[in-house]
Amino acid sequence: MAEDLKSALTAALRQALASVAPDCASVPIVLERPKQAAHGDFASNIALQIARSLKQNPRDIAQRLVRELPHGGVIERAEVAGAGFINLFVAASAKVRIVSRILAAGANFGRGSAADGRRVQVEFVSANPTGPLHVGHGRGAAYGASLADLLEFAGQTVSREYYVNDAGRQMDILALSTWLRYLALFGVDIPFPPNAYQGDYVTDMARTIRDRHGDHYVKGATAAALLADLPAGEEAAEARLDALIARAKHLLGADYAYIHQHALAEQLGDCRDDLAQFGVHFENWFSERSLYDTGMVEKAVAQLERRGHLYQQDGATWFRSTAFGDEKDRVVRRENGQYTYFASDIAYHANKFERGYDRVIDIWGADHHGYIARVKGALTALGLDAGKLEIALVQFAVLYRGGQKVSMSTRAGQFVTLRELRGEVGNDAARFFYVLRKSDQHLDFDLDLAKSESSDNPVYYIQYAHARVCSVLREWAGETAELAQADLSPLVGDRELTLAARLADFPAAVRDAAGDYAPHVIAFYLKDLAAEFHSFYNAERILVAAESLRLARLALCLAVGQVIANGLRLLGVSAPQSM
RNA sequence: CCGCCCGUAGCUCAAUCGGAUAGAGCAACGGCCUUCUAAGCCGUAGGUUACAGGUUCGAUUCCUGUCGGGCGGGCCA
Numbered sequence: 001m002a003e004d005l006k007s008a009l010t011a012a013l014r015q016a017l018a019s020v021a022p023d024c025a026s027v028p029i030v031l032e033r034p035k036q037a038a039h040g041d042f043a044s045n046i047a048l049q050i051a052r053s054l055k056q057n058p059r060d061i062a063q064r065l066v067r068e069l070p071h072g073g074v075i076e077r078a079e080v081a082g083a084g085f086i087n088l089f090v091a092a093s094a095k096v097r098i099v100s101r102i103l104a105a106g107a108n109f110g111r112g113s114a115a116d117g118r119r120v121q122v123e124f125v126s127a128n129p130t131g132p133l134h135v136g137h138g139r140g141a142a143y144g145a146s147l148a149d150l151l152e153f154a155g156q157t158v159s160r161e162y163y164v165n166d167a168g169r170q171m172d173i174l175a176l177s178t179w180l181r182y183l184a185l186f187g188v189d190i191p192f193p194p195n196a197y198q199g200d201y202v203t204d205m206a207r208t209i210r211d212r213h214g215d216h217y218v219k220g221a222t223a224a225a226l227l228a229d230l231p232a233g234e235e236a237a238e239a240r241l242d243a244l245i246a247r248a249k250h251l252l253g254a255d256y257a258y259i260h261q262h263a264l265a266e267q268l269g270d271c272r273d274d275l276a277q278f279g280v281h282f283e284n285w286f287s288e289r290s291l292y293d294t295g296m297v298e299k300a301v302a303q304l305e306r307r308g309h310l311y312q313q314d315g316a317t318w319f320r321s322t323a324f325g326d327e328k329d330r331v332v333r334r335e336n337g338q339y340t341y342f343a344s345d346i347a348y349h350a351n352k353f354e355r356g357y358d359r360v361i362d363i364w365g366a367d368h369h370g371y372i373a374r375v376k377g378a379l380t381a382l383g384l385d386a387g388k389l390e391i392a393l394v395q396f397a398v399l400y401r402g403g404q405k406v407s408m409s410t411r412a413g414q415f416v417t418l419r420e421l422r423g424e425v426g427n428d429a430a431r432f433f434y435v436l437r438k439s440d441q442h443l444d445f446d447l448d449l450a451k452s453e454s455s456d457n458p459v460y461y462i463q464y465a466h467a468r469v470c471s472v473l474r475e476w477a478g479e480t481a482e483l484a485q486a487d488l489s490p491l492v493g494d495r496e497l498t499l500a501a502r503l504a505d506f507p508a509a510v511r512d513a514a515g516d517y518a519p520h521v522i523a524f525y526l527k528d529l530a531a532e533f534h535s536f537y538n539a540e541r542i543l544v545a546a547e548s549l550r551l552a553r554l555a556l557c558l559a560v561g562q563v564i565a566n567g568l569r570l571l572g573v574s575a576p577q578s579m
Numbered sequence: 580c581c582g583c584c585c586g587u588a589g590c591u592c593a594a595u596c597g598g599a600u601a602g603a604g605c606a607a608c609g610g611c612c613u614u615c616u617a618a619g620c621c622g623u624a625g626g627u628u629a630c631a632g633g634u635u636c637g638a639u640u641c642c643u644g645u646c647g648g649g650c651g652g653g654c655c656a
Contacts, residue, residue: 032595035602045598048636058636082599085634128656170656201581238655316654327582327652334654341656369583370651395584395649401630440584442649444591445614449605453618456605475615505595512595524593527603537618557615579618 005307005504006094008074009042009088011353016068017046020061024050031088033505040079040502041095047084058084087200095497096488096552098504102559103206103484109565110510112155117356118158122148125275125363126163129267130174131199133274136365138418139397141445142434142572143399144363145280146519148390149570155516159357160282163348166264167289168341172245173197174267175260179217179248181206182259186215190223193244195237195468205266209259217259219251274419279429279572291347297339300347300382302333309381346378353384358387361517392517397434397443406447425450431572435519441496458527459573462564465530467579469561472542476554486555490548495536496556502529508565510570519571526567 010029013330018025027050031042032292047062054061062080069078076091079131103108125146127137144160152158165171180190192198210216231239249256268285275281291297301317304310309320317336319342322329332343364371369391375387394422399416401408406416422430429450436458438444449456475479491500506525513521542553565575 032598035594036600039599043599051636061642080642085599156605165656168656314654318654331654336654340654367650368656372583427612441592442585444621446591446605449591457618458604460618462602462637464616468616468619472615508595516596520593521595524603531603534619535621537615538617541615543615579616 005074005090008044009090010073012069013044013046013065013086015067019068021050021054024053033430033501034087037498039081041090044086044087044438045084046089047080047086047118051084054209058256062086074082079139086216086553092497093489094493095500095504096556098492098500099488099491099555099559100272100484101501102562103555106562106567107163107560107566110506111153112507112511114513117155117157119159119356120151120359121159121161121355121357122361123161123163123352123363124148124152125280126165127271127273128168128170129264129271130170131197131201133271133418134415135397135399135418135421136446138278138421138430139434139439140363140394141275141278141363141418143392143394143439143519145516146431146435146522147277147361147363149572150510150514150519150522154510155569156514159284161284161286162282163288164268165287165288166268167287167344168291169242169245169517171260171264173241174202175256175295176241176245176248177202177207179210179252179259181220182209182217186212186218187548188218188223188226189223190226191297193237193241195241201267203271205263208266209262217252217255219255219502221251235416271440278418278422279431280469286348288344288348289461291344291351292339292424296351297347300350301339301343302351303350303382304332304357307381311325319374319378319381321377321410324373324380326373326377330374340506342374342378343376346382349375349379349389350382353388354532358388360389361392362389363392363394366395369393390517392439394439395442397445399445399447401447413499428463429457429459432523435571436523438518440521458523460532460579461534462526463574463576464579465533466561466564466568466575467535467577468537469557470577472557473554473561476532476543476550478554480558483551483555483558485552487548488552488555490546490552491556493540495539496553498534499529499532499556499560502532503559503563506567509567522567522570526564526571529560529564529567533564550567 009031009073012024013029013031017027017029027046029044029046031044034040045059047065051058051061059080066078066080066086069075071077074091076089078089079087081087092572122144124147125133125137125141127133132139148158148160170519173195174197177192180192180196181203183189215472226244230243231243248259272285277447301310304319309323310332311320312319316331317333319328319332320329330342331340332346333339349360375391376389379386379389385454399421425433425447433450434443450459453460467493491497499555505530508522509525513519542550542557544550544553563573568575
């Protein structure tokens with residue numbers, strides 16, 4: 001791998017350093033890939049780093065280091081350039097070696113060692129199961145899935161988790177919405193609350209319940225009784241909804257649980273199917289309600305109490321989060337005795353920590369950033385190491401069609417669903433476009449571009465490179481397994497060596513992407529690799545008459561196809577055999 | 580008013596955790612299919628990295644301030 005090459009070069013430099021400047025022998029040596037080919041295959045700024053302490057001209061130091069370097073092996077030549085950079089040019093034979101390594105490793109090329117692997121949990125999506133996932137959730141899903149796969153490939157043990165908010169008021173509102181639609185089917189028609197769930201899927205659920213159970217859940221409800229003495233006025237809209245929920249619970253009695261459960265199962269199932277089709281899977285679906293049922297919320301709050309981080313005010317119980325850097329204290333238990341969402345979140349995170357992960361990663365929408373301080377504060381207050389919790393914020397995605405922003409409003413139920421997006425542009429383009437940007441950047445999602453079957457579309461550009469590789473191999477019709485033993489010495493052209501060097505960068509790209517939680521690094525890497533392959537493909541014929549060159553080039557192509565496939569898999573994008 | 584994120588080519592974005600002459604794609608212009616897939620390639624053009632200071636061999640990157648944009652600041656989730 002490139003790592004071998006790099007460590008060989010680093011060792012050579014370190015030896016030279018020990019003889020030129022013994023006092024600086026322990027200074028870390030960093031090798032980087034220069035942007036320009038003229039600057040060699042690797043460059044080191046070590047002379048610049050130590051010039052100050054040696055009080056010598058960095059170019060002179062670099063000159064002496066170069067003189068000490070061994071030549072003729074891996075290092076073809078070394079030059080001093082610029083302010084004192086040492087540019088290293090690697091021999092062609094050392095560069096192309098990567099091809100046989102790739103063919104030997106196959107789907108495992110680029111995989112990090114499990115030796116330093118840590119146990120990591122990635123929690124993502126976690127959307128309320130109160131309706132279809134929309135395009136905003138889609139980004140979190142694509143990002144989280146790619147990140148999890150990336151960390152796993154980098155050598156860590158990963159558990160993917162979806163936190164199901166099945167206990168809160170939003171679920172009650174969904175149950176109420178369903179019931180009101182159901183009642184309307186039996187002529188019990190009241191004005192549908194504007195702040196209840198508007199979507200057609202609610203009516204669909206109501207019809208299903210009617211078809212299965214007839215009028216069993218009407219329970220003598222009348223429009224007059226439901227509407228009597230409701231809080232009035234614009235500002236009481238939420239209170240009105242709560243009153244309706246209370247009446248629904250009262251009238252339905254034990255049957256309320258059925259409506260609630262039906263709506264939950266229906267929406268969660270829909271969500272699960274949607275994500276599965278999107279290539280997004282979870283090891284664990286964690287129920288918020290289970291935190292209450294097993295007393296974990298109570299326990300977490302009691303622990304905070306025991307440690308002296310709670311106080312009573314205005315009838316509510318407050319957590320003193322300002323003691324941990326938050327802007328203001330937060331309520332964990334309301335005046336009415338109900339725990340807040342924050343309370344169950346504390347219990348949830350405490351539970352994650354109890355499960356023994358080395359690291360816990362939460363992926364949240366950027367609008368939740370104000371939440372970070374209080375959650376970390378609560379963990380610290382519980383005596384846990386909040387440094388193990390990392391929050392990755394994902395900015396919003398805005399859709400564009402025909403150059404125009406696609407307007408979306410959740411309130412009016414006018415949002416584009418993830419399912420619609422997948423149907424329009426396909427899973428591959430959707431997965432790829434979602435992770436093409438750094439997660440903390442706003443994403444402009446161009447629907448027309450994602451759909452276009454042209455070189456403009458980066459997904460097809462990369463997939464096409466893979467298909468071309470397959471096509472050449474088909475044309476050749478030989479035994480691909482034999483290519484792993486091919487003699488690579490005929491590969492001496494600039495494009496071939498550039499391609500080999502790029503292939504060798506893949507493990508580093510994986511490592512960097514995993515380290516920075518940045519799947520987009522893989523996407524950009526693949527674009528670069530595909531570009532270099534297309535360039536090579538156009539300039540050189542692969543199936544040439546001379547057998548040794550033909551086999552060497554075929555081996556190179558096969559290696560390119562393997563790395564593209566490995567990279568695309570991390571992004572959840574398919575690598576087609578033909579297009 | 581306070582907090583977080585951001586500001587790079589006409590547009591959408593990169594830039595190897597401080598490196599060399601800031602790179603791609605799209606849009607614009609000019610070329611390349613009798614040969615392994617033209618969903619491709621080659622070339623031209625495009626910049627005071629929002630602005631002003633500071634730190635040092637060296638700043639798109641780190642610090643301060645200004646301007647501009649996004650998101651937050653509920654006993655909502």
